[in-house]
Amino acid sequence: MKTLFFLLQKEFTQIFRDTVILRMIMAVPVVQLLILPLAADYEIKNINITVIDHDHSFFSRDLTSRIMASGYFRLSGFGQSFNEGFAQMETDKTDLVLEIPPSFEKDLVNGEKGKLFIAVNAINGTKANIGAVYLNRIIAQFNQNIRAEMAPAPKMAALPTIEITNLNWFNKYLDYPHFMVPGILVLLVTMVGALMCSLNIVKEKEIGTIEQINVTPIRKHHFILGKLIPFWVIGMFVFSVGLFLIARLVYGIVPQGSILLLYGFLSIYLVAVMGVGLIISTYANTQQQAMSLAFFFLMIFILMSGLFTPIDSMPEWAKWIARFNPVTWFIEVMRMIVLKGSGFHHIRLHFLVITGFAIFFNAWAILNYKKTS
Amino acid sequence: MADVILQNITKTYNKGETRAVNDVSFAVEKGELFGLIGPDGAGKTSIFRILSTLLLADSGTAKVNGFDVVKDYRSIRNQVGYMPGKFSLYQDLTVEENLSFFATVFNSTIEENYGLIKDIYVQIEPFKTRRAGKLSGGMKQKLALCCALIHRPTVLFLDEPTTGVDAVSRKEFWEMLKRLKEQGITILVSTPYMDEATLCERIALIQNGSVISIGTPENIISHFPKKLLSAKSGQMSRLLTHIRQFPETASCFSFGDAHHVTFSENKNQMNELLVFLKTKNHHDVEIKEITPTIEDCFIDLMK
Numbered sequence: 066m067k068t069l070f071f072l073l074q075k076e077f078t079q080i081f082r083d084t085v086i087l088r089m090i091m092a093v094p095v096v097q098l099l100i101l102p103l104a105a106d107y108e109i110k111n112i113n114i115t116v117i118d119h120d121h122s123f124f125s126r127d128l129t130s131r132i133m134a135s136g137y138f139r140l141s142g143f144g145q146s147f148n149e150g151f152a153q154m155e156t157d158k159t160d161l162v163l164e165i166p167p168s169f170e171k172d173l174v175n176g177e178k179g180k181l182f183i184a185v186n187a188i189n190g191t192k193a194n195i196g197a198v199y200l201n202r203i204i205a206q207f208n209q210n211i212r213a214e215m216a217p218a219p220k221m222a223a224l225p226t227i228e229i230t231n232l233n234w235f236n237k238y239l240d241y242p243h244f245m246v247p248g249i250l251v252l253l254v255t256m257v258g259a260l261m262c263s264l265n266i267v268k269e270k271e272i273g274t275i276e277q278i279n280v281t282p283i284r285k286h287h288f289i290l291g292k293l294i295p296f297w298v299i300g301m302f303v304f305s306v307g308l309f310l311i312a313r314l315v316y317g318i319v320p321q322g323s324i325l326l327l328y329g330f331l332s333i334y335l336v337a338v339m340g341v342g343l344i345i346s347t348y349a350n351t352q353q354q355a356m357s358l359a360f361f362f363l364m365i366f367i368l369m370s371g372l373f374t375p376i377d378s379m380p381e382w383a384k385w386i387a388r389f390n391p392v393t394w395f396i397e398v399m400r401m402i403v404l405k406g407s408g409f410h411h412i413r414l415h416f417l418v419i420t421g422f423a424i425f426f427n428a429w430a431i432l433n434y435k436k437t438s
Numbered sequence: 439m440a441d442v443i444l445q446n447i448t449k450t451y452n453k454g455e456t457r458a459v460n461d462v463s464f465a466v467e468k469g470e471l472f473g474l475i476g477p478d479g480a481g482k483t484s485i486f487r488i489l490s491t492l493l494l495a496d497s498g499t500a501k502v503n504g505f506d507v508v509k510d511y512r513s514i515r516n517q518v519g520y521m522p523g524k525f526s527l528y529q530d531l532t533v534e535e536n537l538s539f540f541a542t543v544f545n546s547t548i549e550e551n552y553g554l555i556k557d558i559y560v561q562i563e564p565f566k567t568r569r570a571g572k573l574s575g576g577m578k579q580k581l582a583l584c585c586a587l588i589h590r591p592t593v594l595f596l597d598e599p600t601t602g603v604d605a606v607s608r609k610e611f612w613e614m615l616k617r618l619k620e621q622g623i624t625i626l627v628s629t630p631y632m633d634e635a636t637l638c639e640r641i642a643l644i645q646n647g648s649v650i651s652i653g654t655p656e657n658i659i660s661h662f663p664k665k666l667l668s669a670k671s672g673q674m675s676r677l678l679t680h681i682r683q684f685p686e687t688a689s690c691f692s693f694g695d696a697h698h699v700t701f702s703e704n705k706n707q708m709n710e711l712l713v714f715l716k717t718k719n720h721h722d723v724e725i726k727e728i729t730p731t732i733e734d735c736f737i738d739l740m741k
Contacts, residue, residue, distance in 0.1 A: 071542040079530050273526035277585075280490050280520040282512065414546045 072291030122170035247399035258338030321406030340426025445496035473638030519586035529571025544589030576607035
């Protein structure tokens, strides 16, 4: 016990002396949480549209102003011909080209079918898709309005229409940060656990201090605990800063569920990811190697975690990878507790799985440590 | 009983391809200052790492303080001090923090064994609040020695403590070792500098992982099998070529400001050599018989 105390004392002295690490610990959660949720927004806005209006009629102008009034689009210009619009698309000045034929109003008034042409720049598939959907919706609404205006009243009543009302549960205003912030918090603690912890151990290897430690009576478990505990504390700290300072004060996110439950899960989760860090440190001999290894795993962990893309829409094999990814489980738990207010009985499985991960990773790391000595 | 005993220790790397330590056996008596002398890559560090329980030998047994390095490694770690060749203290901790850290992990304090390190520590004490990484090479060496001594070890392993240290600090360092020896600490030290060999009580010359000679420096020198001559002239490089051309020359090497020469027949053919050199237009040659140094012995044994 006394040895461990001295090791911890040494470890904290070193961490507090390293101004770069200290600044990282303080600044990273703040910066990441302030920038990422606002920037990594799926709601697509500012879609550039070019309107080629051959009709120059009341209807065509009405349609254009409705599109602009929706707030999703930005008019990048009117063109005289489709080729002109296409040239704009080629130079990436516009994402969508809407062509209104010369007889648009006339055809509609005469009761014939009106035709519109939409060209989509599909280089950014998501933006193109969503833009086209928005545009279609606006045109459909426009269409309905014309029909309402032009059709005689009794006929109108006979038309069966379905009206849909949405109610968004758990995130009432579809506020994007509400969805992202809990996930990004998970990334932050994962970085602290896996990356910082492994770098710290490998540094001792690289400088050779581990040799000096190995010839002392310090036992292996003392050494490992002396490394894990400081980063466990730092992980807790970073998480708290993110949750109470940034999420609550900046985004107004107040966890719906029990904070105690959240911290309970976090404490086991940190042990699991630090296990990953330990494994990395047993294989890497230099900080550079550790960095590359950690980045490789973190990239996979993050991209396959359901933070950015829903796991349900992944192919079956990818779903399996996601299931073996501790980050996935914590992100799910975060969203469940913070947004939904889930209780312990909802996340029993998650607790079981993450405990399994913690035991598995740490056992692997310790076994590998013994082998290399 | 000897404090350090090695018996037929062999260590290979790269799955047996590189033989770093080859069937090495020797013993270091209690309170002895024993030197492992050999060039870089001779296997000195591997021997140290085996003795300080950091490395497992492929075969053979080694004992420190009567404890087996494999079975009783934990007892050994409590009783030995090891100073690796590379400075391996915490560069971001101060001199004092490093020292007290290593004292505490041995369940000791600086005060408890201050007497042992006092002579050395007073030299670095003015810098005790400086970070170890910011010390000069000689200071680092002294700090590392203090840290290795702070738990009053009975055996001290020093792996090339004087490599990369200036001549004055080297001399000081050896004087410190002598004082430690007087305190009854067994010291095993390695060095690539042959001139430091005579500062040890006994030495083992080691080359390519094998011990080629062992004994007191005087003993090894007295076993030098031949007469050794030193030759000097105004044209040293021509002289070297021509001495080597002399048919009876066994070896001729440049040693500082002179050439050291041995003959194949163990006779004194000094006069014949002088005559031979005269025919090669050397007129100012100065030849005299000298006592060999450890380096001469090493070169002779290497063949």
